[in-house]
Amino acid sequence: MRSLPVLIAVMLTALYFNTSAQKLADPILLWPQGAPGATGTSDEDKPAVIPFIPDAAKRNGAAVLVVPGGGFTIRAVDHEGVLVAQWLKEHGITAFLLRYRLRPLYNRPEWLADGQRGMQFIRAHAAEYSISPNRVGAVGFSAGATLIADLTLNAKPAQANATDPLERLSGKPDFLILAYGSTRVADGADLTTMPPTFMYGTVEDKGSQTGMLDMYTRLYKGGAPVEAHFFRNGIHGTGFALGDPVLGEWTTLLYNWLLEGGYLTAKPQVELAGVVKLDGSPLLKGMVILTPVHDKNAPPVIIYMNNTGTGELGRFLVAKNQGPVEGRYKVEVRQDATRWTSNSREPFMIAMMDKQSKGTLTDADRKEWGEYIRKRNLSPSIYKQRVFARKHPRDRSNYIIDIKSGKDVLIEVFSK
The missing domain is CATH 2.60.40 (Immunoglobulin-like)
Incomplete structure (x- = not known):
């Protein structure tokens, strides 16, 4: 009979430790003394981040600010926040889930300030979290993507003489990950300092896709380093699509992009x-x-x-x-x-294609070109x-x- 109470005690202890192990870290206030412009004292008036720290053996020194969407009226904190941060953590990337202010309590200036402060917080605590301050990016979903894209295009410079030590640091991401969300790029915008950007969306999600296509085109034409993956099917709000055999591949593409870009190692890339x-x-x-x-x-x-x-x-x-x-x-x-043999190594082909592009190709040229083609060995x-x-x-x-x-x-x- 004594074994039953012991067994129950063991089970309760195991349940306690299992529950404790699954508890998220406590939010860290970005302005411990109160956020600028705060109109109340609830959590929704207190911008914060929740850290997700990889095991030391996995940690690679990269960090990402995770910004869930929700139309700036809610935050899709689970599937676009916690699940994303946990994925990053499993891949050795330290993640910080942002709690930013929402409408109608607040507006664009406040949530942009919260995003910038989140980036500055990560860099200010880089040593504490074993992070490289020059490998700090941001991932945003829907409205969260709008926030981090807006933040990047309209980044406020670091204030070297600021009394607040966080304001002495840059709030601009080193790389951007935009999921089914974007912001408008102004005509004539200087995109030479735009950080490398990864974009994910679906054609089915027309409400977001139109803006993403416009932003992608403007970044591409402006010479910004951008990569986009637009799938055919998929509703709005898929998050990382974990478990989806098709859309879920976008995280593989993302990881390869991070790896190829050198964001997962402290060693510099070389020519x-x-x-x-x-x-x-x-x-x-x-x-x-x-x-x-x-x-x-x-x-x-x-x-x-x-x-x-x-x-x-x-x-x-x-x-x-x-x-x-x-x-x-x-x-x-x-x-x-x-x-x-590439055409660019054939003087004759170079001459013919130059004439064709200029509209000066004559009938004699076409005849000579045709005879040349017939003599080339183009078989497998x-x-x-x-x-x-x-x-x-x-x-x-x-x-x-x-x-x-x-x-x-x-x-x-x-x-x-």
């Missing part, structure tokens, strides 16, 4: 130059995939070999913002064709893609190279 050879000759058409060996948070690098232009065959150059970090990378070479040159994961076919280990800043690399594989 990479070199030459790729297959069996002693330049790789004419294909790709090289470089995968970090020791640092899973380092960016992978994909090099497409098209051999356009008139430079050395097989030579490549990867820009710094698409490049690797210093360290060891596994090499995989893929051959897409054994015979390939390969049966299927050939993959080389080792330098020599009989090697037992993967092909590894050591990347150093400013040092060219020779990537060479052999089929025999």
Whole structure:
């Protein structure tokens, strides 16, 4: 009989600890002494953030301010807030869920101030949370996306001599993630300092998609670094679509974007130059995939070999913002064709296409061009893609190279 009370006590204890482990952290007020312009004393008058801190073994130093939507009248704090923050936490990113002020109690100046303050808070406490202050982004959904886009385009500069230490820090995100929400980009807006932006939406969600398409087009035309993924189906308010086999893939695309952009590592990306050879000759058409060996948070690098232009065959150059970090990378070479010559390497083709674009192509030119085409060998040159994961076919280990800043690399594989 004594075993029953003991069993009950054990079960209650386990339930207590399980419930405690699932409890969210307490909100941290962004203005402990009261927010500017506050008209009351409820939680809705007190902007705050809730931190979601990854385990130390997973933490990569990146941080994201999470801003749920709700038309500025509610906050979809669960599926566009907690679930998003937990996903980020599981991927080693420290998340801060923002509680911002709403209408009709407040308006745009207040929720923009709350968003900026949230960004400043993260940077001010970077050391405490093991965060890199130059890898702090923001993700917003619907109205939350509008808030962070508005905040970024109309960012207030840091005040170096401010008495409030948070105001001495920038409130502008280092990267933006906009989910089915946007803001209008003014005509002639300077987008040269716009941070890299990732956009997600669906065609079905017409109420949001129109604004997203307009913003994407303006960012693209303004030269801002933007990437967009618009799915065909999906209602408004899908959040991260966790568990959805189709829409749920957008988080995979997002993670790859963060990884490729170098946001998940403290190591700086470097420019990479070199030459790729297959069996002693330049790789004419294909790709090289470089995968970090020791640092899973380092960016992978994909090099497409098209051999356009008139430079050395097989030579490549990867820009710094698409490049690797210093360290060891596994090499995989893929051959897409054994015979390939880009039109940009053919003087005759260059001359003909130039005339065509200028409208000066004559009948004699067309005849000569046609005869030239008939003489070219445009038949298939390969049966299927050939993959080389080792330098020599009989090697037992993967092909590894050591990347150093400013040092060219020779990537060479052999089929025999």
